[in-house]
């Protein structure tokens with residue numbers, strides 16, 4: 001299948017090229033040319049299927065023409081080596097726990113899939129592949145862990161100094177091997193700009209084999225459709241009218257939400273979506289006014305959502321033919337301050353005996369505030385509360401223990417390279433890596 005650019009100023013490319021390039025040459029984001037619809041029988045049988053089985057069917061719809069079935073099955077089954085349970089929190093409110101993978105955040109799904117797909121594509125490549133990834137926290141750990149020791153691949157993680165939690169930082173600065181952490185003296189947007197500039201730089205691209213692992217990459221983005229189907233399959237066994245489902249998605253770069261929109265386009269019966277934001281709410285302002293005005297991000301306690309110019313906005317516009325009206329028909333928005341997030345963490349823990357993380361709390365509060373009668377809400381639990389121990393413990397008023405998986409990371413020693421925000425230093429650094 002071919003992948004076209006949302007800017008439509010360049011020709012569509014193969015899956016291989018879309019994955020390796022990350023961003024189209026006209027700076028647009030890649031989209032699949034065909035979004036297949038599944039027959040109704042798929043939805044009827046889904047209740048009996050496992051996460052891996054459902055994901056393989058969905059993966060074939062996108063990647064089946066480009067990857068042999070048995071290879072694709074291996075990639076899917078190997079990537080999804082953990083469960084994604086749907087947990088009932090209160091009456092009509094559920095949480096899809098996406099955080100049972102190695103780094104305890106939903107990005108494990110896309111990152112693990114992409115690492116394996118890239119390794120498959122590179123089985124005959126002799127040059128070293130350099131994966132560049134900007135992170136506001138969880139992307140870096142998911143990508144670094146997903147790619148750890150993948151042969152022929154080197155990963156450079158760019159993260160904003162002092163703006164990620166200690167646990168997040170440890171998860172990508174302690175790995176060593178083929179993983180290098182670059183500590184940028186700026187914001188997440190600065191990190192993202194450095195990565196984008198690198199892909200646009202002719203000299204770098206001539207001398208090095210560069211690829212991105214940000215949420216813009218189709219190999220990370222499209223696998224995020226899998227679990228919307230699996231959530232629906234689980235819901236079928238729990239409620240009478242699963243088609244009344246509303247997905248509430250804690251959003252930053254909007255890759256997760258956009259994957260949900262694509263799942264809906266494939267025929268998944270979803271009533272509507274809620275984009276839940278922290279105070280970085282340019283998307284909400286767009287829904288309200290029809291005007292999109294990016295602005296610098298501000299730091300919040302849900303820091304993986306501190307994004308001032310969400311990259312996947314271009315895909316949403318493309319998917320809906322740039323119609324503000326059509327977008328508003330499928331998606332509503334809401335935003336929360338840090339104090340409101342803390343209150344949700346506290347109240348949900350004490351009233352509903354469920355521990356959220358600061359990101360999930362935005363999504364969950366959006367269900368409390370936004371569900372209409374007859375609707376069933378699923379909040380995407382994007383990270384484990386254990387990744388934000390200080391914030392969560394402080395908000396609920398109790399000490400939360402750190403799970404063993406994270407304690408293991410904390411024992412490693414941080415290794416990073418300091419990097420200024422200017423592009424020249426970064427370019428120079430990369431050129432010296434070979």
Ligand SMILES: *Cc1c(COP(=O)(O)O)cnc(C)c1O
Nearest residue numbers: 138252253254255256304382383
């Ligand atoms: C990355 C991340 C988000 C935002 O996801 P997008 O796909 O960028 O919108 C939300 N919550 C957590 C915990 C994350 O790591």
